[in-house]
Amino acid sequence: xxxxxxxxxxxxxxxxxxxxxxxxxxxxxxxxxxxxxxxxxxxxxxxxxxxxxxxxxxxxxxxxxxxxxxxxxxxxxxxxxxxxxxxxxxxxxxxxxxxxxxxxxxxxxxxxxxxxxxxxxxxxxxxxxxxxxxxxxxxxxxxxxxxxxxxxxxxxxxxxxxxxxxxxxxxxxxxxxxxxxxxxxxxxxxxxxxxxxxxxxxxxxxxxxxxxxxxxxxxxxxxxxxxxxxxxxxxxxxxxxxxxxxxxxxxxxxxxxxxxxxxxxxxxxxxxxxxxxxxxxxxxxxxxxxxxxxxxxxxxxxxxxxxxxxxxxxxxxxxxxxxxxxxxxxxxxxxxxxxxxxxxxxxxxxxxxxxxxxxxxxxxxxxxxxxxxxxxxxxxxxxxxxxxxxxxxxxxxxxxxxxxxxxxxxxxxxxxxxxxxxxxxxxxxxxxxxxxxxxxxxxxxxxxxxxxxxxxxxxxxxxxxxx
Numbered sequence: 001x002x003x004x005x006x007x008x009x010x011x012x013x014x015x016x017x018x019x020x021x022x023x024x025x026x027x028x029x030x031x032x033x034x035x036x037x038x039x040x041x042x043x044x045x046x047x048x049x050x051x052x053x054x055x056x057x058x059x060x061x062x063x064x065x066x067x068x069x070x071x072x073x074x075x076x077x078x079x080x081x082x083x084x085x086x087x088x089x090x091x092x093x094x095x096x097x098x099x100x101x102x103x104x105x106x107x108x109x110x111x112x113x114x115x116x117x118x119x120x121x122x123x124x125x126x127x128x129x130x131x132x133x134x135x136x137x138x139x140x141x142x143x144x145x146x147x148x149x150x151x152x153x154x155x156x157x158x159x160x161x162x163x164x165x166x167x168x169x170x171x172x173x174x175x176x177x178x179x180x181x182x183x184x185x186x187x188x189x190x191x192x193x194x195x196x197x198x199x200x201x202x203x204x205x206x207x208x209x210x211x212x213x214x215x216x217x218x219x220x221x222x223x224x225x226x227x228x229x230x231x232x233x234x235x236x237x238x239x240x241x242x243x244x245x246x247x248x249x250x251x252x253x254x255x256x257x258x259x260x261x262x263x264x265x266x267x268x269x270x271x272x273x274x275x276x277x278x279x280x281x282x283x284x285x286x287x288x289x290x291x292x293x294x295x296x297x298x299x300x301x302x303x304x305x306x307x308x309x310x311x312x313x314x315x316x317x318x319x320x321x322x323x324x325x326x327x328x329x330x331x332x333x334x335x336x337x338x339x340x341x342x343x344x345x346x347x348x349x350x351x352x353x354x355x356x357x358x359x360x361x362x363x364x365x366x367x368x369x370x371x372x373x374x375x376x377x378x379x380x381x382x383x384x385x386x387x388x389x390x391x392x393x394x395x396x397x398x399x400x401x402x403x404x405x406x407x408x409x410x411x412x413x414x415x416x417x418x419x420x421x422x423x424x425x426x427x428x429x430x431x432x433x434x435x436x437x438x439x440x441x442x443x444x445x446x447x448x449x450x451x452x453x454x455x456x457x458x459x460x461x462x463x464x465x466x467x
Contacts (some may be wrong), residue, residue: 011093012071017086018080023109025116032119033081047227048118052077052246054230055110056090056097068231079115080105088115107430110235113149113242120148121246138370142245142253142335143359148439149243150224151258158260158347160220161339162192164274165199165265166448167233176299176332177202180263183336185210185219189343192259194251195223195242196233204238222258226251234409247372248403252277257360260295260343263335264325266302268448269409269440273402274426275309277369279317280395282324286364291349293342294325305446307318312439316398316432368396375404376416377421380461385428387437401426401436408460409449418460427464437463 028036039045053068053075069075074092088111097107124144124188126129131137146152161184165177181191181203191207203404204221211219223239226248235242245251255262256278264275267407282292296306306327313321328335347357355362373379383397404424418424426433443449449457 013074014075014092015095015101015272016091016093016099017089017098017101017103019090019103019108019111020090021086021108021112021115022105023112025086025112027085028079028119030081030116032123033079033086035122036079036115036119044118044122048079048114049075049077050231051114051118051227052090053094055107055114055242056094057234058097058107058110061195062214068234069209104237106237106240109406110239110242114244117145117149117244121145121244135365135367135370138250138367139253139257139361139365140260140381142250142257145245145250146243146254146258147363148360149241151241151243153220154356154358156357158343158350158357159188160190160192160222160258160260161203161343162255162259162262163199163203163265164194164255164262166267166271167196167198167200168268168448169198169266169454170301170447172299172301174198174202176297176302176330177265178206180265180297180335181206182210183332184339185216186214187340188214188216189336189339190220190222192220192222192224192255194229194233195225195235195239197236198231199267199271200233201236201238202265203263204236204374206430208238224251228407228411228413231412245344248371250370253365253370256281256292256363256365258358259360260346260357261339262295263339264294264296266305266448269402269405272309272439273399275313276395276399276402279313279321280392280399281323281363281365281369283317283321283392283395284364290362291345292324292363293339293340293346294328295335295338295342296325297331298329300330301331305442308442315435316387318346318396320358321391326376366396368393370401373400373403375400375407375424376417377424379446380424380426382402382425383428385426387429387432398436405440405461414460423460423462425462425464433463 035044036048053072057068072092072094076091078089080087097103121210130141132141177199186462191204193203220241221238222241223235224243224245226245226260230244245254262278264271280286298306310327326338350357353362383401385397407419408424444457
């Protein structure tokens with residue numbers, strides 16, 4: 001790697017460098033390189049620049065996707081075609097990504113993952129390699145993206161635990177996620193999260209210590225994200241397998257297809273969206289009898305949080321929804337033990353049904369859970385949140401409501417829409433909307449929807465309660 005020069009952008013130290021990519025990406029076609037350099041509306045350069053800067057600022061915590069470019073307005077990345085492969089040229093890149101003039105190896109590998117996924121997905125879409133018109137085609141697209149990223153590992157017993165939870169959690173909650181990760185690691189379980197900070201980092205951090213104690217190698221710390229999220233939640237430095245899915249729906253499907261069980265820590269609207277997505281799928285009649293361990297857990301201080309989540313789920317989806325999850329408070333070892341037992345049932349079920357360990361083909365995911373939801377004001381107002389609908393369909397629209405709030409909070413497109421047109425309006429049955437409003441207000445009171453740096457949270461939504 002040849003370093004050009006250190007510099008500064010405002011108060012932020014920067015470095016310009018030309019690096020050799022690490023982690024397996026050796027060559028690209030000339031057409032792929034041209035598209036990555038194309039800054040027009042049809043090109044990929046803007047997407048590459050946004051995702052690359054997120055990787056280079058790994059460890060930063062910000063809810064504002066625009067703040068990174070305000071700190072590094074002159075940052076640029078170019079992929080250069082050379083006779084013996086490719087080089088990545090960085091201009092005014094964050095200095096924190098370098099040590100003594102050398103880019104940190106893990107950040108280099110994550111940069112390669114960014115280039116790999118952006119090129120692969122765009123090429124497949126351009127060539128019609130993905131059939132996104134039906135449910136089967138979308139699932140195959142998710143499979144192909146994960147396979148291309150080398151996330152899928154054959155000949156490995158089920159051992160991948162997906163951990164969901166908020167990036168803005170208390171210190172006690174964060175420490176608890178590390179304790180749970182430690183117990184999972186002692187039992188030789190790998191970790192998959194949304195790759196950001198908070199509850200997405202803690203389990204990985206705890207597991208690394210336990211894996212080291214067990215002298216376990218080739219550990220997997222998988223981070224699954226998408227372009228709208230990665231700009232607001234930079235990958236944490238423990239992630240060693242990063243994959244960028246095209247949108248939030250394919251990201252969620254990737255979690256449930258590769259994971260053998262899911263643990264949910266305290267969080268905000270994004271975590272509620274994930275819970276409703278999974279429960280909506282598990283409530284579908286086609287998935288009856290398919291084991292999928294789901295555990296809600298947190299320290300004793302979080303007991304009230306899960307009680308409120310439980311009440312909301314029972315009110316909206318019926319008491320029987322609680323059959324699909326366990327709530328374990330303040331007991332990391334019990335969480336890990338329950339997950340091991342649940343994964344053992346998954347293993348036996350897949351053996352009996354000749355299903356793959358590395359991808360949950362048997363799980364039926366309805367098309368309505370797969371189609372990208374655009375959180376416009378019209379679409380948010382059009383959600384049918386009524387209890388007389390089939391439970392999995394109601395869960396799908398509740399998930400979309402939370403997805404819209406996430407977009408209004410942290411995604412650039414949603415933030416701009418709120419600034420221009422005011423808060424989203426969410427309509428539905430009176431008792432459901434009252435419960436939803438109480439849940440969202442509780443998130444605000446508990447600082448689960450408060451921006452860092454002392455900025456008070458201003459709701460991007462307005463709940464409309466009708467009798």
